[in-house]
Amino acid sequence: MGWYSIAPVHLRFAIKLATALVLALFVGFHFQLETPRWAVLTAAIVTAGPAFAAGGEPYSGAIRYRGMLRIVGTFIGCIASLVIIIGLIRAPVVMIMVACLWTGFCTWISSLVKVENSYAWGLSGYTALIIVITIEHEPLLAPQFAVERCSEIVLGIVCAIVADLLFSPRSIKREIDRELDGLLVDQYRLMQLCLAHGDRDEVDKAWSGLVRRTTMLQGMRSNLKIESSRWSRANRRLYAINTLSLTMITQACETFLIQNTRPEAFPLEYRELFAEPVETVADVHRNLKRIRRIFSWTGEVDTPVTLYSWVGAATRYLLLKRGVISNTRISAVEEEILNGEPVVKPESAERHHAMVNFWRTTVSCMVGALFWLWTGWTSGSSAMVMIAVVTALAMRMPDPRMMALDFVYGMVAALPVGCFYFLVVLPSTQQSMLLLCISLALLGFFIGIEVQKRRLGSIALLAGTINTIVLDNPMTFEFNTFLDSSLGQLVGVILAMVVILVIRDNSKARTGRMLLNQFVSAAVSSMTTNRARRKENHLPALYQQLFLLLNKFPGDIAKFRLALTLIIAHQRLRDAPIPINEDLSNFHRQLRRTADRVISASSDGKRRRHFSQLLDELDIYQEKLRVWEAPPQVTEPVGRLVGILRKYQNALTDN
Structure with a gap:
């Protein structure tokens, strides 16, 4: 029963991938491109990548967005390669080393920017390296x-987008x-x-599950944003709903924490207000109307602040x-909510991780280049390309080792599959464009099904096979060239x-400590009398850092509780009626400077000091x-914050 329910979706995307490959192949040969395989390879990666990430057919706009990132990354890489070649054309070895440094630099940038945009930077790095090593003997070309x-x-990206539109991409709006x-x-x-x-x-x-779901909803909002401009109003509302959802989580958890020390803060009548079970959103709506009516009688002053908020x-x-849901025109009341508070963007806590990624990419590319130049192996360039591709794309993944293993499995499988196509299929179909298209479509169809199941090595198998079989114009069948290219990919x-x-x-440990210190800094920075600073909304940034902490330390409940407690402290101090005078304002600045020194400290000793x-301050x-x-x-709340910092001083200062 389960197989029949998911099979049509899997089949539709498999047909979509096959169509993208055939379109790229046909158009490439029709316009007499010298290497149509680049168009076919691009169509394959742009179409299959989002499906592998989604674990099924990607939502509308995902393929188009990935295609735009690939165009941007390619153009940046091409411009960088031309600058490197023009400046260092008289020193080929230095030129290749600088291209390796550029690849590492792009990997470093991609580790710091948003995940959805990191693909463009990673691509720009190895694009420049590919161009440099390809024209190393003929730089004038x-x-x-x-x-x-x-x-x-x-051309490949256009074919992928056309195939996506032909087969009715599913909208994420209903989800x-x-x-x-x-x-x-x-x-x-x-x-x-x-x-x-x-x-x-x-x-x-319960709260960690809601944090994950709220973060997932924010990702769905990003998909809706790139799907169509007609969802712009819904997108604005979802942006504000993200903050509201995080606010509700914070207020609920603060309600729990307050009762640890002051259970009398929430009398029995308030607990009974929320006691009625709910099953649907209509039940929630009905209960909220009743609670708001009662709160209008008790007033804001006599109602527990967390419940009122x-x-x-x-x-x-x-x-x-x-x-x-309706996507109607935004009303005046909604506009007031949407323009309520400016949202602050978070600072990256993974700078050390980004530097490790830089050295991994740079060192691996340089080692590959020296191996190529020393041995003079004709396919050493293929090995270098694969080194750059794997290290540039794997570094942004939560587990780079598994990403590299995926490439290894894919390239091992691509050797027999590519050999079959090279020796049997392509020689038999080269006289007929129809048969050639059918053979490539079958390859894309079956791999398209496996990609949606997140089968280890599936994307690398598709890319490796297309890269090694002869899809140049004109076609030539030299087995030594095929074998060198396949082995070069595998060695790379x-x-x-x-x-x-x-x-x-x-x-990992340094990133965790950095995240916790950023929570401390946010709590300390909330103690201010500056009106503009008090209006800044740090909650989405703080919960984004908390979500990163959840991913880095999936079983460390103590870290999550500490981080959540600091977020609650930040929110409570942000709304606290701090007396306005020059003495306190000057001391607030001093506290912020000291908190910044804790974050930027280069050693445990300085951090503890x-x-x-x-x-003391x-x-x-x-x-x-x-x-x-x-x-x-x-x-x-200030006393509670000081107590928390003293209790967890070692966890916040030592790696």
Whole structure:
């Protein structure tokens, strides 16, 4: 039963991939391109890559967006290669080494930018290296080769987009509408659980699941954004819903934490308000109307602040959710919500990880280049290309070793498959374009099914086979050339994997400590009297860093609880009525400078010293708050923050 339910979707994408390959092949030969295989290879990678990432047929716009990234990356790489060749044409070895450095630099950049844009930078790095090593003996042909490569890649991308449009790409809008309803129901259940002060492990599981789902909804919003411009209004609403969802998680978890020390803060009547179970979003809507009516009687002052804030956020969520589903014109009330607060972008905590990626890519490419120049192996250039491709693309993955292993499996499988096509299929079909297209379509069809199952080595098998079989104009069948090319690919991916294994990435602990210190800095920075700074919305950035922490340390509950506690402290201090005077304002700046020194410290010793200084300054700050008669809404959260920092001082300062 399950096989029949998923088979049509798998078949549709397999046909789409086959169509993209055939279109690229036919158009490439029709326009007498010298190397049509670049167009076919581009169509294959652009179409299959999003399907492998999605584990099925990609949503509408994903293939088009990946194609645009590939065009941008190719053009950047071509321009960089021309600059390198023009500047170093008289020193070929130096020219190749500089191209290796450029590849490493692009990998470093791709490790710091957003994941969805990293593909363009990784591609630009190995594109420049491919051009440099291809024209190493004929540098005057560099401009011609760069133009040809760009045109063939653009042709392949156009064919991939046309094939995607021909077979009705599925829209992600229906999935978003369904997720919005389910997310609100689970948010309500989390608040019920926190108010009832249920099992701590159950609360941890519920809030971490909601963090993941909210992050996933943000990714779905990105897919909707690139799908069509007609969803621009829904996209704006979803951007605000992301903040509202994170606000609700924060308020619910703070409700739970407050009851650890002050259970009397939430009397029984408030718990009974949320006690009624909910199954659908209509149940949540009905309960919220009843709760808002009761809160209008009690007033904001006499209502627990976390409950009042949670209900307000849930109400705005419902309003924007209806707008997302209908995609109607944005009302004045919605516009006020959407323009509420400027969102702050997070700073990368993976700088050390990015530097490791730089050295992995640069060293592997240089080793490959020296091996090629020393041995004079005709297919050493193929090995270099594969080294650059594997290291540039694998470094952004959560597990680069598995990505490299995927390439190894794919290239091993590409050797017999490519041999079969080279010796049997292509010689029998070279007189008939129809038979040639059918043979390539069958290859794309069967691999397209495996790609959707995330079969290890499937994409590398497709790319490796297309790269080694003869799809040039005119076709020539020299077995030595095929064997050299296939072995060059295999040696290249093996060398890349060896480098990844030898140059270990020891940045995991450092990244975790950096993330936790960024949470500390955000909490300290929220103590300010500057109105513009207080209006800045740090919540999406903080939860994005928390999601990275979840991925880096999937089983470390202590780290998650500490990070969530610091996020809650940030939100509470951001809204605290801190007295406005020059003395406190100057001390706020001093606290921020010290917190920045903790993050930027180059050693554990310096970090511990700056952290101790921060704790001493916070003690002075608490005394200043007492002198200036700050209300309990300020002194209590500051005291809780200082207690947290003292308790977890070792975890925040040592690797």
